[in-house]
Amino acid sequence: xxxxxxxxxxxxxxxxxxxxxxxxxxxxxxxxxxxxxxxxxxxxxxxxxxxxxxxxxxxxxxxxxxxxxxxxxxxxxxxxxxxxxxxxxxxxxxxxxxxxxxxxxxxxxxxxxxxxxxxxxxxxxxxxxxxxxxxxxxxxxxxxxxxxxxxxxxxxxxxxxxxxxxxxxxxxxxxxxxxxxxxxxxxxxxxxxxxxxxxxxxxxxxxxxxxxxxxxxxxxxxxxxxxxxxxxxxxxxxxxxxxxxxxxxxxxxxxxxxxxxxxxxxxxxxxxxxxxxxxxxxxxxxxxxxxxxxxxxxxxxxxxxxxxxxxxxxxxxxxxxxxxxxxxxxxxxxxxxxxxxxxxxxxxxxxxxxxxxxxxxxxxxxxxxxxxxxxxxxxxxxxxxxxxxxxxxxxxxxxxxxxxxxxxxxxxxxxxxxxxxxxxxxxxxxxxxxxxxxxxxxxxxxxxxxxxxxxxxxxxxxxxxxxxxxxxxxxxxxxxxxxxxxxxxxxxxxxxxxxxxxxxxxxxxxxxxxxxxxxxxxxxxxxxxxxxxxxxxxxxxxxxxxxxxxxxxxxxxxxxxxxxxxxxxxxxxx
Numbered sequence: 347x348x349x350x351x352x353x354x355x356x357x358x359x360x361x362x363x364x365x366x367x368x369x370x371x372x373x374x375x376x377x378x379x380x381x382x383x384x385x386x387x388x389x390x391x392x393x394x395x396x397x398x399x400x401x402x403x404x405x406x407x408x409x410x411x412x413x414x415x416x417x418x419x420x421x422x423x424x425x426x427x428x429x430x431x432x433x434x435x436x437x438x439x440x441x442x443x444x445x446x447x448x449x450x451x452x453x454x455x456x457x458x459x460x461x462x463x464x465x466x467x468x469x470x471x472x473x474x475x476x477x478x479x480x481x482x483x484x485x486x487x488x489x490x491x492x493x494x495x496x497x498x499x500x501x502x503x504x505x506x507x508x509x510x511x512x513x514x515x516x517x518x519x520x521x522x523x524x525x526x527x528x529x530x531x532x533x534x535x536x537x538x539x540x541x542x543x544x545x546x547x548x549x550x551x552x553x554x555x556x557x558x559x560x561x562x563x564x565x566x567x568x569x570x571x572x573x574x575x576x577x578x579x580x581x582x583x584x585x586x587x588x589x590x591x592x593x594x595x596x597x598x599x600x601x602x603x604x605x606x607x608x609x610x611x612x613x614x615x616x617x618x619x620x621x622x623x624x625x626x627x628x629x630x631x632x633x634x635x636x637x638x639x640x641x642x643x644x645x646x647x648x649x650x651x652x653x654x655x656x657x658x659x660x661x662x663x664x665x666x667x668x669x670x671x672x673x674x675x676x677x678x679x680x681x682x683x684x685x686x687x688x689x690x691x692x693x694x695x696x697x698x699x700x701x702x703x704x705x706x707x708x709x710x711x712x713x714x715x716x717x718x719x720x721x722x723x724x725x726x727x728x729x730x731x732x733x734x735x736x737x738x739x740x741x742x743x744x745x746x747x748x749x750x751x752x753x754x755x756x757x758x759x760x761x762x763x764x765x766x767x768x769x770x771x772x773x774x775x776x777x778x779x780x781x782x783x784x785x786x787x788x789x790x791x792x793x794x795x796x797x798x799x800x801x802x803x804x805x806x807x808x809x810x811x812x813x814x815x816x817x818x819x820x821x822x823x824x825x826x827x828x829x830x831x832x833x834x835x836x837x838x839x840x841x842x843x844x845x846x847x848x849x850x851x852x853x854x855x856x857x858x859x860x861x862x863x864x865x866x867x868x869x870x871x872x873x874x875x876x877x878x879x880x881x882x883x884x885x886x887x888x889x890x891x892x893x894x895x896x897x898x899x900x901x902x903x904x905x906x907x908x909x910x911x912x913x914x915x916x917x918x919x920x
Contacts, residue, residue: 387831387898387907389720389813389914394627394656394681395754396810398800399536400463402451402759403729404471404514405499406778410449411516420477424554426497426513429478431772433487441485441496442478444778447514448524454784455531461762461793462749462800466528467536467629469729471514471521472616473506474498474545475556481549482598488773491597493546500729500776501538502631503545503599505556507616508563525624534626541613541644542635547571547590547600558600560589560612563619568612571600595635604640614647621652630680633659633672641678658682658723662730664689666708666715673717684708684722684753691726695744695845696736702819702845709752711814712913720811724753727761729776734761735768739887742795743845746889749803750828750841752814762797763790802866802891808839809891813910815903817856822846825854829907831897839866840892844884852890855879857903859894866891 389395409415417427429442451466458466478497485492501511510521519527525535547558550573558571569589571579576594579587581603589609591601602609617628628648633641641659648655658681661669666686671677690708694700710719726744727734734741741764748755759779760766763786766774787793803809812828819826824843830836838859844850858880863872867890872880884890898904 385831385898385904385908386833387813387829387911388811389752390718390811391832392656392718392721392811393654395721396807397465397534397754398463398749398803399465399467399723399754399756400458400461400759401467401728401756402469403446403500403776404448404451404468405443405446405501406776407446407759408450408454408779408781408784409445409447410451410453411447411519412445414447414513414516415445416443416476416513420554424477424480424495426476426478426499429495429497431485431487433773437487437774439487439772439774439777441499441772443497443499443513445513446778447516448521449516449519450781452519452524452527452531454781455528455533457784457787459532461797462804463757464532464804465534465536465626467538467756470501470504470538470540470631471510471620472501472504472540473509473511473561474501474503475505475554477554477556479546479557479598480551480554481546481557485772488770490771492772493597498545502540502543503557504540505545505559506561506563506565507613508619509561509565520623521620522623525626529624535624536627536629537620537625538629538631539617539620540631541640542602542604542632543596543599544589544602545600546598548573548575549598560600562612563616576601596632604636610640610643610647614644617648618651621648621655627656627658629683630657630659632662633678633680633682634661634663634668638671638677641672641680642676645678645680656681661685666710670716673721679717681721681723681754683728683756684724687722687753688725688727691724691744691747692734695726695740695747696734698737698740698847700845701821702824702843703821705747706816706819709814711752711816712910714913718914720752720814722753723756724748724751725756725758728756728758730771731775732770733758733765733767733775736764738764738792739845739847741767741792742887743843745792745796746799746843746845746887747824749799750809750839750843750889750891751826752828755800755803757796762793763787764792798867799889806837806839806866806891806893807835808837808893809841812837812839813907813914815857815906815910817854823850823852825852827857827903829898829903836895836897838894838896838898840880840894842882842884842890842892844886844888847886849883849885849888851881851883853879853881857900857906859896859898859900859903861894861896863892863894866893 560569812830
């Protein structure tokens with residue numbers, strides 16, 4: 347059984363087999379003879395749920411070491427450094443390397459930590475080809491799956507999964523030193539990994555070294571597509587073809603054989619190496635292009651060595667059922683990037699007239715679709731889609747929601763200033779950010795408000811792990827509780843959101859527990875007596891979070907929490 351789900355499932359087993367064991371199992375079910383002290387309320391006990399993640403395309407963040415730029419690599423038509431793609435009205439993109447590296451990330455670790463994040467997701471670090479690709483279609487402004495002349499600056503075109511790319515590491519900073527440095531600054535490292543494909547592999551004119559090849563840890567050649575179209579491969583007779591399928595998936599990328607034990611051995615061996623060097627979690631690229639059974643085998647291998655290791659996958663689909671399958675046994679038992687909620691969030695905050703009610707169905711708090719909705723990675727854009735096309739106020743509203751609602755928030759680099767808003771791939775989505783923009787970010791109103799709410803979440807167990815109890819989602823307003831009660835810790839957060847252009851008054855009576863409620867944003871305190879209300883005004887595009895540091899005693903709230911918790915336990919108990 348996956349270690350990260352054990353706390354929830356053990357509760358279900360105890361409840362079904364021996365109700366008297368509830369107190370020792372740490373469960374929280376309706377009374378039925380169970381002592382009040384046995385009640386525990388939380389959406390997840392997963393350690394990683396406390397994190398907030400800042401995502402960088404490493405080459406496009408900050409060039410911290412100009413000595414590893416490789417500016418003379420593959421000189422001529424297939425050079426790798428600085429390959430501009432001009433656009434209209436003086437705009438530009440770039441399909442070459444631009445110098446960002448691990449040193450640039452580490453140099454700005456304090457900036458990321460101060461912004462309220464506790465983890466940094468970096469793009470793959472494995473060795474990529476040393477030239478631009480000579481096949482495929484030439485990119486045009488805003489095009490997708492057009493790779494002619496493009497380089498592996500993004501890291502997703504691995505050729506040696508055991509070796510770090512020379513553009514990213516420095517003489518005095520390998521990956522192990524990088525993770526040690528990040529940890530010393532209070533940041534975990536989420537490593538982006540790929541298992542379904544390697545580099546572009548066919549259609550090259552001329553054929554260039556590295557592309558379509560896979561190398562062992564010692565540098566020896568293990569597999570070679572030999573610039574052949576997939577249907578021309580002969581894995582049964584040609585040993586160098588044995589890593590690949592004879593069907594194409596994405597563009598000209600080599601397609602790894604998910605049924606091959608050798609492929610699984612190679613990949614898990616490589617990624618266990620990077621865990622040993624300090625990776626704290628994996629984001630897994632394109633999980634939907636491998637069958638769920640492969641991911642179960644992969645996850646089991648990783649967790650056999652590192653129990654409870656956190657994985658989250660990218661299944662690029664807005665169909666929640668298609669995404670959810672990877673969260674269950676047989677599909678890898680991983681978290682996933684919450685694309686269905688992303689779709690709802692982007693539509694809501696890009697449209698000033700959007701209705702908060704529109705996001706409710708995508709939360710899936712009670713329907714049991716996901717193994718645990720509180721463990722999903724929540725976001726509004728990334729490197730594979732158009733950035734959020736919102737006003738400054740829209741970004742502020744989106745951050746206020748992401749950092750208070752269920753899930754683990756992920757923010758794409760530059761979003762703290764509205765960088766390249768609305769831009770898609772080959773149209774500025776992955777443009778270079780740079781040290782000057784990092785240094786100037788503190789002057790952005792988006793940055794200031796993101797920092798404010800992210801730091802609130804970083805200090806609140808309820809916002810990180812608490813059950814979500816919705817009170818109002820209508821028009822420009824949202825009101826909900828987040829409740830965390832486990833062991834000796836107890837906290838209720840009351841969240842009030844206003845995405846309108848005018849201040850709004852809120853009066854909360856339903857399920858409100860008497861006690862000393864303190865603002866998480868300023869020194870205010872409200873002492874609430876029985877059968878009274880919490881009254882406050884939330885500014886335009888504002889948020890208020892009120893905290894009660896006490897166990898839940900309000901009867902109706904406890905009844906609702908018991909119902910929600912029982913539903914979640916039954917979901918995780920299968």
